[in-house]
Amino acid sequence: MPLATLRRATRETVSGLPREFWWLWTSTLVNRLGAFVATFMALYLTLDRGYSASYAGLVASLHGLGGVVSSIGAGVMTDRLGRRPTLLVAQSATAASVALLGFMHHPVAIAAVAFLVGMASNASRPAVQAMMADIVRPEDRIRAFSLNYWAINLGFAVSSMGAGFIAEYSYLAGFLIEAGMTAVCAVVVFLKLPESRPGTEKATATTDDVRLGTVLRDGRFMSVVGLSFLVAVIFQQGSIGLPVAMGEAGFTPADYGLAIALNGVLIVALQIPVTRFIQDRDPQRLLVVSSLLAGYGFGLTAFAGSVGLFALTVCVWTLGEMINAPTQTGLVVRLSPAHGRGRYQGMYTLSWSVAALVAPLMSGFVIDRFGAEWLWGLCAVVGTVAAVGYAALMRHLSAATAAETAVTEKSEESEKFEKSAATEVSPA
Structure with missing residues (x-):
């Protein structure tokens, strides 16, 4: 792609978004x-610290369990207290708990604080997504979510490299640096981001009508949550099943690092042009294609016998990830009512948190009992099921949307006719 074309594409991708979005993006x-x-x-x-691998796995599970617990609570807070207060509480609590974790030595204390870190760090997600939906126009949301996803991966890629050097010097320094950076995020939110909850006075009354039971009874939305869980279980295998399978096949940690590094590199390099490609495309087709790329990208891992082939499979499912993330969000x-976005986003976040708990258990069981090839075959099956589910859901959703639009247009025409008739019979 010529440099001038790339510059124009980048400018068109980032233009037109409100200033508040960029402060949220910066955070x-x-x-x-x-x-x-x-x-x-x-x-x-x-x-x-010298603990066993099983203890490390327990702590990681408790960290994930904290995220599961906070998903729903943070969603309720986002609707009741507001987006900005929830972000401030979540990021302040994350900074404090991460700093505290660096000073813990007793195994029970480490596990307990890791649970708190998982709760606090995950609590900001529903608020971020709800605020982004509040401040960005509907036609720009796919672009905004894609840019936010790009920021997540850019930050992760840089931090992963920097954290390796920091860890060689001092793990405690790493904890304190993360705590400091998270505190900076809280300051940015406090100084630069106004509350975005729509119609604060009206929202208080309307929010009472949107409860967790309302979300659970919303069949269309819960179908999305279920399909999101299936896709999330697949993507989790990049950091769970893939390193185990490569290790059993005789590859070194460096080989795995080389292959998985492509995931972050591709997202940072290609997310913006991919965004331009998908922003006006049919979401049904995008979700179906992304599910198949995810499932069969991991499925192809069964045939990989070299680092190059493993890297090729990473490229396939990474493309599915780049398409799926902004489209699904x-x-x-x-599907979320404006005054219930926090609860809806919390339930959506829950699907990824539960997947982070289920995926390690699933991959470990399948690899131990049947072999890695069965895990990759199962990924292909799950991806196919998700693709079929998205196709059916979006077909019904399109039909329902068309019906709702027709009813709205008919109501507007009737209202116009009544006003016209009233004008004709009114005295001069």
Whole structure:
């Protein structure tokens, strides 16, 4: 792609978004630049503290369980207290708990604080997504979510490289740096982001009508949550099943690092042009294609016998990830009522948190009992099921939307006719 064309594409992708979005985007980027705990927790516990691999796995599970617990609570807070207060509480609590974790030595204390870190760090997600939906126009949301996803991966890629050098010097320094960066995010939110909850006075009354039971009874939305869970279980295998399978096949950690590094590199390099390609495309087709790319990308891993072939499979499912993330997030916003976005986003976040708990158990069981080839075959099956589910859901959703539009147009025409008739019979 010529440089001038690339510049024009980038300018068109980032233009037209409100200033508040860019402050939120900056907060996301700074947060991910400081990521340390999730990346190096296992190494910290086994190499620095001398604990067993099973204990490290327990702590990782408790960290994930904290995210599951906070998903729903943070969604309710986002609707009741507002987006901005929830972000401030979540990021302040994350900064404090991460700093505290660096000073813990007793195994029970480490596990308990890791649970708190998981709760606090995951609590900001529903608020971020709801605020983004509030401040960005509907036609720009896919672009905005894609840019936010790009910031997450750019920050993670940079932090992963930097954290490796920091860990060689001091793991405690890594914890304190992450705590400091998260505190900076809280300051950005406090100084630059106004509350975005629509119609604060009206929202208080309307929000009472949108309860967790309302979300659970919303069949269309819960179908999206279920399909999101299936896709999330597949993508989790990049950091769970793939390193185990490559290790059993005789490849080194460096080989795995080389292959998986392509995931972050491709997202950072291609997310913006991919966004331009998908922003006006049919979401049904995008979700179906992304599910198949994810499922069969991991499915092809069964035939990989070299680092190059493993890297090729990473390229396939990474493309599915780049298409799925912004499209699915846009669908979630589309199905969420404005005054209940926090609860809806919390339930959507829950699907990924539960997947983070289920995926390690599933991959370990399948690899131990049947072999890695069965895991990759299962990924292909799950991807196919998700693709069929999205196709059916979006078909019904399109039909329902068309019916709702027709009813709205008919109502508007009737209202215009009544006004016209009233004008004709009114005295001069």
